[in-house]
Amino acid sequence: MAKQKRLKIALIGYGAISQMLFDVFREKKPPIDIVGVLVRKGRVADTQKKVGKKVAVVDTLKALLKLNPDVVVEAASQQAVREWGETILKKGFDFMVIATGAYGDPVLWKKHLKAAEKGGSRLRLPSGAIAGLDGLLAMRLGKLEKVKYISIKPPHAWTGTPAETEFDLPSIKEPTVIFRGKPADAGRLYPKNANLAVTVALCGAGLDNTEIELVADPTLPPGTNASKLEVVADSGELKLERLGRAMPDNPKTGVLTALTMADDLLKIVRHSDW
Numbered sequence: 001m002a003k004q005k006r007l008k009i010a011l012i013g014y015g016a017i018s019q020m021l022f023d024v025f026r027e028k029k030p031p032i033d034i035v036g037v038l039v040r041k042g043r044v045a046d047t048q049k050k051v052g053k054k055v056a057v058v059d060t061l062k063a064l065l066k067l068n069p070d071v072v073v074e075a076a077s078q079q080a081v082r083e084w085g086e087t088i089l090k091k092g093f094d095f096m097v098i099a100t101g102a103y104g105d106p107v108l109w110k111k112h113l114k115a116a117e118k119g120g121s122r123l124r125l126p127s128g129a130i131a132g133l134d135g136l137l138a139m140r141l142g143k144l145e146k147v148k149y150i151s152i153k154p155p156h157a158w159t160g161t162p163a164e165t166e167f168d169l170p171s172i173k174e175p176t177v178i179f180r181g182k183p184a185d186a187g188r189l190y191p192k193n194a195n196l197a198v199t200v201a202l203c204g205a206g207l208d209n210t211e212i213e214l215v216a217d218p219t220l221p222p223g224t225n226a227s228k229l230e231v232v233a234d235s236g237e238l239k240l241e242r243l244g245r246a247m248p249d250n251p252k253t254g255v256l257t258a259l260t261m262a263d264d265l266l267k268i269v270r271h272s273d274w
């Protein structure tokens, strides 16, 4: 039997998602090595202590790519996607993106697709904190009549967002729509909360024909986020409700996000899709 080559991945960002990726791979022991982490300047020593000596902690993209990873995994921000995506893809490195709200900008989206084509690389886009995108992607091959995504988080998960200027978040007593509008606006105005608005749009009816609602809901069970996806198409209808655990370190992010990223990477090293 041929010896399996180990997959080398490099992370951008060392926050809630990256830490969970370390935990999952430590526990499951797949043939995957996290070879490096790119952090902001001034965070190298602190992060190095946390990840141990076997992982290179760097503060430039150049140093990260020198590690020659098979996949560069962004678990950082839309800014990181905008700043480095094109270079990564053009140089032939596969790039996994989770701050997908960046692609609310059609110019950036096209630029990255072109860079991947030029570099012979692949833009890997895991589902994130939602399910059902497989159905939506298939349904768009027919005619989509309606696609609506509703993201529901506790009021405190919307702190530090424009919702704070319009609403007194701590005094919200019932589910309240804090944003209703277009996916690109949701992704841009709520970059740490509404990446999925853009993911759903790009997997389905597009940036102009997808309805988005963001909701502050104080009645959610503690430590959870929720979402709904409604699709009407000529092939049928899809109604999906998710109640997910939020990251203990980041109430804005669902645990499922990191798990779908881990699963996407595990797919590369196993011999079947499941």
Ligand SMILES: NC(=O)C1=CN([C@@H]2O[C@H](COP(=O)(O)OP(=O)(O)OC[C@H]3O[C@@H](n4cnc5c(N)ncnc54)[C@H](OP(=O)(O)O)[C@@H]3O)[C@@H](O)[C@H]2O)C=CC1
Pocket: 012, 013, 014, 015, 016, 017, 018, 038, 039, 040, 075, 076, 077, 078, 079, 080, 098, 099, 100, 127, 128, 129, 130, 191, 192, 193, 194, 195, 196, 199, 247, 249, 250, 252, 253, 254, 257
């Ligand atoms: N598509 C989806 O389903 C979802 C997407 N997300 C997105 O995933 C991303 C990561 O989430 P999460 O891990 O919870 O976030 P965290 O805030 O916990 O961690 C992100 C880390 O990356 C760092 N970072 C941000 N930009 C850069 C950069 N340019 N260079 C180096 N480090 C950087 C941050 O530093 P600092 O704090 O200094 O900014 C922070 O330490 C976020 O953009 C989030 O919005 C989250 C949930 C769902």
Ligand SMILES: O=C([O-])CC(=O)C(=O)O
Pocket: 129, 151, 191, 192, 193, 194, 195, 196, 197, 225, 226, 252, 253, 254, 255, 257
């Ligand atoms: O984790 C979630 O519920 C989704 C999220 O933050 C995002 O879309 O950016």
